[in-house]
Amino acid sequence: MVPAASNPVAKDCADCPIRHRAVCARCEPDELHRLEEIKYYRSFEPGQTVIWSGDRMDFVASVVSGVATLSQTMEDGRTQMVGLLLPSDFVGRPGRERAAFDVKAVTPVVMCCFRRRPFEELMASTPHIGQRLLEMTLDELDAAREWMLLLGRKTAREKIASLLSIIARREAQVSAGPMRGRFEFDLPLTREAMADYLGLTLETVSRQVSALKSEGVIQLEGKRRVVVPDFARLLDETGDDSDGGFLV
Amino acid sequence: MVPAASNPVAKDCADCPIRHRAVCARCEPDELHRLEEIKYYRSFEPGQTVIWSGDRMDFVASVVSGVATLSQTMEDGRTQMVGLLLPSDFVGRPGRERAAFDVKAVTPVVMCCFRRRPFEELMASTPHIGQRLLEMTLDELDAAREWMLLLGRKTAREKIASLLSIIARREAQVSAGPMRGRFEFDLPLTREAMADYLGLTLETVSRQVSALKSEGVIQLEGKRRVVVPDFARLLDETGDDSDGGFLV
């Protein structure tokens, strides 16, 4: 295999977000080249809808940067978020013609899209792409099941603490290390989005956040910046047994 | 390819439950043979635990007959069911050493197990197994996400109606046809199991079932046999928009 540095195709694909989760880490140069050919980028503004549930969807994509949400709405307006899409997460489903959920950007988002048909064909001829996709899907399924426990059985306070600890965890992945001590991060979600994620109302979210704040479990700088002085203390509030939970 | 009837290996694999969902429908005889070699059956009594969360799990399996549940329990005893395993459903995860959830039989269950390591090797060399597994996993992920809407946003009555309609739907798959008119089926779950699935208490389940009964949406024969005189009427109670919902 040609070293990536001397191979323009491979170099382009270094930006390929799907690579973030190693889908094409094992690809040969010609496979990379075929991925390159069917890929294009799209950008979205905060609040913009990427796709509505039921719409025709003829691409699959991977989040390059920003935060998007996956949600469902009942006809009377009740909505439930069913996934948080962070960089490297995969969107869309090979073999499915129409989107099953609404996808919305909550911050500026860049997605790396692949035309669906050619991607499906490529998958059929390139087993490691399918294998990697299977791993990712299994991870998401586990996360969804953990989330079901949260939605079905946790109290409002536990839900908030869980969400904060998940976001902290995702942030921390970047700067690795064990999850203890002080943490600081920006909350990308509005109170309403948090409520939709947790199956609560935005008032309850606000009240519980205030409660955690007044008890010193967290501090707020402005409305969006969260400081967790002692991560262990936050974890205690989640109801999870100590350091299980590998959500989202 | 040799016709299945004249090929003993392929014939054996006709009983292979994984075939129910077409995993080996496209396999060549030698691949079937390799699946045969690593497969064995296990039976479980109602109430028996197949595996505890955290236990070492060195097989993957497919449900041949009976009903099992997938659930999580918090240390204070709150439990949430995260999946209902019906015939043809897949259990376990290639590449994962330990079980992430408790699996329990609720009726007599037969599972077709494959030793995990050899199965993983077989998957690596037989792309259609991985492809089929990916499809199944994506279906399960969709079902889990539909379930999140139920847990987070539906009322107790809507939850019960949804569960009944899902079970009816699964029964009906066998005897195909569009979902209208009269239905009759056995409820495999206790009130407590229903409660764990729906994120309710068993008392609430009981009350809501009674309410649906006294309003004529369903009739009960004994405690477990359910008669739905008009499926459309039950669907109205689920809160789903007309004939969406392709759960579990």
Next chain:
DNA sequence: CATCCGTCTTGATCTGGGTCAATGTCAGTC
């Protein structure tokens, strides 16, 4: 046939979180 035990139903009461409504905060922007 009595009695036991697991499961289910039903009633009475309580409460966490929903609902409705007012007020606060702050980043634009004219």
Next chain:
DNA sequence: GACTGACATTGACCCAGATCAAGACGGATG
């Protein structure tokens, strides 16, 4: 530096569903 509009907080009240507590059913067992 006042005005606006989007977001967030806070309070007062209410109700769906939880909790606590009896019973009722039904099938197994002696």
